Amino acid sequence: MKWIEVSIKTTTGAVEAVANVLYDAGVSGVVIEDPHDITITGDDEKAWDYVDESLIDLEQGVTVKGYIPQSVDLVEKVDLIKTSINNLPEYGLDIGTGEVSTLEVNEEDWSTSWKKYYKPTKIGENIVIKPTWEEYQAKEKEMVIEMDPGMAFGTGTHETTAMCVEKLEKYISDESNVFDIGCGSGILSIVAAKLGARSVIGVDYDKVAVGVSKENILNNKVDDVVEIREGNLMNVVTEKANIVIANIIADVIIILSKDIKSFLSDKGVFIASGIILDKVDEVKQKLTENGLEILEVETKGEWAAIVSKVKGE
Secondary structure (H helix, E strand, O other): OEEEEEEEEEOHHHHHHHHHHHHHOOOOOEEEEOHHHHHHHOOOHHHHHHOOHHHOOOOOOEEEEEEEEOOOOHHHHHHHHHHHHHHHHHHOOOOOOOOEEEEEEEHHHHHHHHHHHOOOEEEOOOEEEEEOOOOOOOOOOOEEEEEOOOOOOOOOOOHHHHHHHHHHHHHOOOOOEEEEEOOOOOHHHHHHHHOOOOEEEEEEOOHHHHHHHHHHHHHOOOOOOEEEEEOOHHHHOOOOEEEEEEEOOHHHHHHHOOOHHHHEEEEEEEEEEEEEHHHHHHHHHHHHHOOEEEEEEEEEOOEEEEEEEEOOO
C-alpha cells in the first residue's frame, strides 16, 4: 500500500499543536523526531554510553511526521495541513519554519524504518529501556526492560517518560497499587512492576496500544503483576490506587483532575506528565481547585511533571 509521509519542521513548544493538525487531517499516529530529547541525559557522562552520537543534530529542529493513505482527496488534505500550520502563529505559538513536505513511501518502509533510531537508553537511576531487537549487556544494578512500541506511543526516550520513571522510583513501595492511565506501549506499567509494585492496572482506549502493552508485558514476564484494560479510566476501573500516573497531555490531565481523587487511596499520589511548560500553571490551578495539593513540579526541556495528593492526607 502506498502512503504519503507528511513532515513538518517546527519547534519543541509547538509539537502538540502540530500533531493535532495531523490528527485532524486523518492520520492515526505521529512520529516526533526531536534531537533535544537527548538533553534528558543531563550532566551524567555515563549516560552518553547509551547514545549513538552520529544520529544527533541539535541544529535540525523538531520534525513531526504523519502518514496519509493515497486517495483522491490527498491534495486537499495536504493543503488543509499547510493552511492549519500557517495559522498556528495566530494563537501565539512559535512554529519555527513550519515547513511542510511530503514523501511517497511503502507501508513496509515507514512501519519499520524508525527502528534504526531506537537504541538502549538509561532513564531514572538504574533502568535501561532496550529495544527487543538490540543486544545489550546490563551493568551492575541496572534493570533492563525489553520494549517494542510497535504503533503505540512510548519508547522511553522522551523527557516526559523519563520524569515519570524517576517519580515511580521515588514513590513506589512493595505495597503500592498503581494505575497507568493512557498506558501506550505499557512502558510505565512494566517499570512500576519491575520496581516492586504489588499490582498495576494499565488503561488505554486504543486497541493497538492495548495489544502492544500486553505483548511487552509478556516479554518482560510481569503479567502476574500487570493487567491491561481497554477503555476509559472512569468506565473500566473501580479500584483505588496508591499511585495514579498519567503521561498524556495537559488538557486530558485537566479533565482527569475533576475525578482523580476518587481513584486515590489514603495518602495516594497523582503523577501527571506530558505537560508543556506553558500549561503548567493552568494544570496546577485545576488540580488545586479539585482538592489536590501540589507536592512537586519537575521540568525537563519544554516539559513538566507534577506530583500531587489529596489535600489533608
